[in-house]
Every structure is written in C-alpha cells, then in structure tokens.
Amino acid sequence: MADARQLIARSDELADGGKGVRFTVHWQGEQAAAFAVRHQGVVHAYLNRCRHVPTELDWQDGRFFDSSGLYLICSLHGALYRPDSGLCIAGPCSGRSLQSLAVEECDGHVYYLPDPTIQA
Numbered sequence: 001m002a003d004a005r006q007l008i009a010r011s012d013e014l015a016d017g018g019k020g021v022r023f024t025v026h027w028q029g030e031q032a033a034a035f036a037v038r039h040q041g042v043v044h045a046y047l048n049r050c051r052h053v054p055t056e057l058d059w060q061d062g063r064f065f066d067s068s069g070l071y072l073i074c075s076l077h078g079a080l081y082r083p084d085s086g087l088c089i090a091g092p093c094s095g096r097s098l099q100s101l102a103v104e105e106c107d108g109h110v111y112y113l114p115d116p117t118i119q120a
C-alpha cells in the first residue's frame with residue numbers, strides 16, 4: 001500500500017510559537033489551505049479557515065501566532081484560538097474550533113496524514 005503521508009516541512013522549520021508552514025490539502029473534494037505550527041514542542045495542524053468568516057487566518061504569510069506567541073490569531077477580526085486544540089477562546093467565533101488535521105513528526109520531518117474518509 002502506498003504511503004499516503006504528505007511531507008509538509010522539516011522539523012527545524014517550525015520553531016515553538018514561531019512562524020507556521022502553509023500547505024494545501026484535498027478536503028471534501030476540493031483543495032483547501034492548511035497550516036502547521038509548533039506549540040510547547042508539539043506540531044499542530046488545521047485548515048486555514050477562520051470559524052467566524054471562512055477566511056485565512058495569517059496576517060502575513062505563515063504568521064499565525066499573536067504577539068504573545070501563545071495563541072493563534074485571525075488577521076481579520078482578531079479571534080484567538082488555542083494552538084493545541086484549535087478552540088476559539090475570544091472573539092466573534094468563541095467556543096467554535098478550527099478543523100484539526102492529523103500530523104506526525106518523524107526523523108526530522110513533519111507529515112500530514114490524510115483521512116481517507118474525509119478526503120473523498
């Protein structure tokens with residue numbers, strides 16, 4: 001069986017609380033923007049789609065964290081999301097969550113793990 005993993009970054013490209021990596025996934029029959037960030041040592045990935053208005057979060061390419069480096073922030077209206085769960089904790093979509101994506105870090109690289117039940 002072919003390896004369905006999708007290489008998205010080298011591990012050293014994702015600094016804790018630093019710039020994220022953008023990538024594209026096949027999601028529900030179309031191409032969708034996604035991103036990965038590192039928080040407290042762990043890589044997390046989400047669709048790059050705010051839960052308020054479905055726009056991309058980053059105010060500059062790959063800049064997802066707020067100035068504290070603790071929360072993800074939407075560039076449009078400032079919704080704050082927890083980087084470890086994607087839960088919005090402040091802003092117009094408070095209580096809703098970013099769509100999380102499965103990733104794995106292995107041998108110095110980060111991979112997206114497509115879910116075949118969702119991709120079709």
Ligand code: FES
Pocket residue numbers: 050051052053054055074075076077078079091092093
């Ligand atoms: S579009 Fe993200 S907070 Fe409004």
